[in-house]
């Protein structure tokens with residue numbers, strides 16, 4: 325069943341043109357001139373219920389603008405979207421009962437209130453049955469380990485503590501879709517990991533659809549099965565995260581721990597990244613050299629105590645997608 329359907333979704337902003345000099349500034353005050361900025365350029369997208377989607381793109385690609393349209397915060401200039409059967413910008417309040425959102429850069433909790441008061445207010449806003457709310461709150465407080473912070477005003481919490489409360493708050497009303505815009509930005513690895521686990525658990529146990537934007541490779545790899553990459557407001561890649569890695573990740577890294585110094589390494593299709601008496605690190609272009617042959621060559625010519633094979637980091641793959649020549653698509 326479809327969770328999100330988007331057709332030709334477009335957002336153009338009118339941006340005031342800055343005119344030079346004092347006279348220009350005064351003229352702009354009286355008669356401002358505008359130019360057009362295309363933030364989202366006719367996106368088509370379908371997301372099934374229960375999917376975990378990474379919505380990726382470089383800075384300014386139009387990710388947040390798309391999320392804002394899908395959650396009803398912004399009206400599009402053109403195009404159509406349906407989220408759980410609702411038109412987000414026309415039926416925003418009805419949709420709000422069924423979706424949750426987390427904006428890593430912006431708190432949704434009341435800044436001067438402790439999280440427990442925000443939860444309480446939200447339970448009223450979402451008209452939750454008292455017993456359901458209390459049971460859900462108990463479950464989230466336990467999973468996110470929120471007990472020590474529940475009664476501290478949000479302004480006094482650390483970023484990691486606050487973000488755990490933010491995600492818990494977004495889950496309070498058991499939303500069918502979670503929109504996550506950079507949910508782990510600025511967090512340490514332990515908190516990141518915790519948040520990812522809980523989001524995944526919710527996807528697994530409650531079938532929650534996850535729509536994520538993130539620049540964090542770990543978020544993408546651990547949370548999402550599908551990746552859509554947009555650039556200049558248009559989708560330029562749509563496949564599984566696995567396929568994205570397989571297709572674009574044609575080089576592998578091999579790191580050898582050596583028992584004794586070896587000869588200088590040479591093999592067509594493999595590049596030395598580091599070679600010392602005890603370490604040999606290589607990057608293998610698997611389109612030019614088979615891993616089997618490279619490994620056979622290594623064990624034949626070197627005395628190896630340990631070997632690790634790794635994929636390059638996700639950032640490299642995404643950068644690679646942005647840098648691929650595109651057909652059209654410019655703002």
Ligand SMILES: Nc1ncnc2c1ncn2[C@@H]1O[C@H](COP(=O)(O)OP(=O)(O)OP(=O)(O)O)[C@@H](O)[C@H]1O
Pocket residue numbers: 337338339361362363381382383384385386387388389390
């Ligand atoms: N209110 C606005 N008025 C004018 N231009 C805007 C407005 N909001 C966004 N834009 C522009 O639209 C483009 C897309 O912005 P958006 O915030 O959607 O990008 P993003 O992909 O989320 O980027 P980032 O990864 O940096 O968060 C940018 O060029 C931005 O400057």
